[in-house]
Amino acid sequence: MYPQLEINLAKLRRNAKEVVSRCTAQGITVAAVVKGYWADPRMVRAYLDAGAKQVATSRVSQIRKMKEAGIDDVPFLLLRVPQMCELEEVAKYADYSLHSDLSVLQEYNRVCEELDVVRNVIVMADLGDLREGFWDKDEMVDACVFVDRGLHNLHLAGIGVNLGCYGAIQPTPEKMHDLLAIAGRVEERIGRKLEFISGGATSTYTMVHWGTLPEGINHLRIGEGVIPAYDLPFDWGITDLLDYTDRDIFTLRAQVLEVRTKPSYPQGTFCIDCFGGKPTFTDRGERKRALVGIGRADAGNVMDIMPRMEGVEVLGGSSDHLILDVEDCKTELKAGDVLEFDIRYSVMLPITNSPDVEKIYVE
Numbered sequence: 001m002y003p004q005l006e007i008n009l010a011k012l013r014r015n016a017k018e019v020v021s022r023c024t025a026q027g028i029t030v031a032a033v034v035k036g037y038w039a040d041p042r043m044v045r046a047y048l049d050a051g052a053k054q055v056a057t058s059r060v061s062q063i064r065k066m067k068e069a070g071i072d073d074v075p076f077l078l079l080r081v082p083q084m085c086e087l088e089e090v091a092k093y094a095d096y097s098l099h100s101d102l103s104v105l106q107e108y109n110r111v112c113e114e115l116d117v118v119r120n121v122i123v124m125a126d127l128g129d130l131r132e133g134f135w136d137k138d139e140m141v142d143a144c145v146f147v148d149r150g151l152h153n154l155h156l157a158g159i160g161v162n163l164g165c166y167g168a169i170q171p172t173p174e175k176m177h178d179l180l181a182i183a184g185r186v187e188e189r190i191g192r193k194l195e196f197i198s199g200g201a202t203s204t205y206t207m208v209h210w211g212t213l214p215e216g217i218n219h220l221r222i223g224e225g226v227i228p229a230y231d232l233p234f235d236w237g238i239t240d241l242l243d244y245t246d247r248d249i250f251t252l253r254a255q256v257l258e259v260r261t262k263p264s265y266p267q268g269t270f271c272i273d274c275f276g277g278k279p280t281f282t283d284r285g286e287r288k289r290a291l292v293g294i295g296r297a298d299a300g301n302v303m304d305i306m307p308r309m310e311g312v313e314v315l316g317g318s319s320d321h322l323i324l325d326v327e328d329c330k331t332e333l334k335a336g337d338v339l340e341f342d343i344r345y346s347v348m349l350p351i352t353n354s355p356d357v358e359k360i361y362v363e
């Protein structure tokens with residue numbers, strides 16, 4: 001059945017091995033971030049086979065799902081700073097969690113006390129990307145000291161930062177030195193070393209690749225970096241990443257519903273499209289188009305679906321359709337043909353959770 005998503009586990013395993021071994025060589029523990037594909041247990045296993053020492057995801061429900069699938073021989077890290085309402089679940093399922101709010105930490109400590117467990121926490125600094133984290137670094141150091149001394153059912157395992165997400169701020173050696181400076185202040189106050197100074201995500205892996213990551217950063221949380229479709233090679237210009245990793249872990253296949261030559265400019269009075277938008281069109285005259293059976297309901301941003309066949313271009317889509325320009329395509333396409341596509345992160349995220357997309361695995 002189509003649409004169909006082929007997942008190449010051997011390639012994932014190989015990519016992860018290359019990335020993890022480069023981190024390990026620099027003394028960095030890798031947390032395998034698996035939220036981009038809803039913690040698909042077979043993909044998680046492949047990543048763990050490659051030597052990742054922790055599994056990380058943004059949602060407690062995914063940790064529960066992994067444990068139910070028999071993955072329980074590895075510590076779990078919760079990435080999204082927890083909601084007040086889910087602290088009991090966090091205490092039950094997450095060995096480590098990231099934090100940025102003192103009142104949540106206090107409540108988390110109370111919940112852990114009630115459950116008679118001690119849980120590890122990593123306190124986050126905001127170094128300019130403007131998502132989670134303490135902005136005032138004195139306040140952050142004080143909070144860390146308070147956790148260490150005053151919250152006995154929490155263990156302050158480390159501090160961390162997230163960059164290159166909301167604010168698109170590049171992780172640089174300077175930002176890492178800022179984080180190391182905070183760690184130094186905390187360590188001096190609590191009189192011991194922190195286990196983890198967590199320097200960020202795939203965007204921080206760029207410095208491992210270039211050999212510019214300052215010593216002392218000993219933990220990274222890597223998701224997209226082992227699925228290097230576009231992020232590192234193209235967005236970051238690290239094309240030599242492709243010397244040691246494969247791009248095509250995912251192959252999306254979808255079926256052609258209709259092929260017709262039509263005007264490229266819509267005919268009639270313009271109002272709005274099916275999502276309330278007012279799109280603009282360029283009149284390129286009559287062009288051959290193919291309508292394909294996958295849409296935004298399955299794939300999110302259809303503009304991030306990349307046709308593998310030459311001369312095929314994505315024009316757009318609706319909830320259930322993808323519309324392609326195939327005028328310059330050398331192959332004579334017809335209804336029933338199956339096309340292959342690469343996908344970016346924004347497509348991987350919804351499509352790996354779509355009940356109507358069949359997943360097949362290649363070992």
Ligand SMILES: *Cc1c(COP(=O)(O)O)cnc(C)c1O
Nearest residue numbers: 033079162201202221222223224
């Ligand atoms: C999603 C996430 C990551 C991993 O991001 P990638 O770009 O996929 O490596 C790391 N840390 C946090 C806090 C995250 O939310």
